[in-house]
């Protein structure tokens with residue numbers, strides 16, 4: 480669905496926009512939501528010409544299913560406090576919106592100065608709660624996707640591109 484080359488080009492553009500927003504900040508805390516964002520955050524921070532601190536928070540709501548449980552579980556919290564800091568939350572995909580809605584509300588309650596979010600992919604037609612990331616890489620249709628960090632039942636995270644799942648039983652992606 481989206482090639483590795485298109486992703487890299489889009490990340491360059493997004494980073495210029497993020498730099499314009501956060502230029503001058505002393506040290507931006509870039510928070511990756513595990514596990515799906517691990518490849519996106521790695522490419523993003525290497526392209527960002529800003530002083531950054533990298534931290535991770537693990538949230539899960541899908542388990543091994545294709546359906547959101549709508550219950551976001553925090554499996555691992557941040558190491559550092561974010562009070563008084565500028566924070567960028569990095570997510571792989573916004574689907575129903577439950578995960579980022581829940582996580583950004585939690586982080587906002589810790590009183591950061593600025594809290595922004597970026598998602599590589601957005602499926603706006605699937606939204607169940609009102610949430611929009613500040614930056615989005617690509618809007619995609621209602622297809623279950625894998626690759627570039629995103630899994631189905633813990634498979635296919637290591638594909639260098641975004642593919643859609645063709646068969647549920649035989650998890651292959653195009």
Ligand SMILES: O=P(O)(O)OC[C@H]1O[C@H](OP(=O)(O)OP(=O)(O)O)[C@H](O)[C@@H]1O
Pocket residue numbers: 512513514515516538539540541542547570571572573574575576577578579629630
């Ligand atoms: O907008 P939503 O409907 O909440 O869906 C988006 C979330 O679902 C996936 O996480 P998952 O729970 O599968 O965990 P993972 O990141 O470890 O794969 C994905 O990585 C997002 O975090």
Ligand code: HPA
Pocket residue numbers: 541572574575622623624625629630631
């Ligand atoms: O399309 C998807 N693929 C994998 N995980 C997901 N979590 C929400 N949407 C998706």
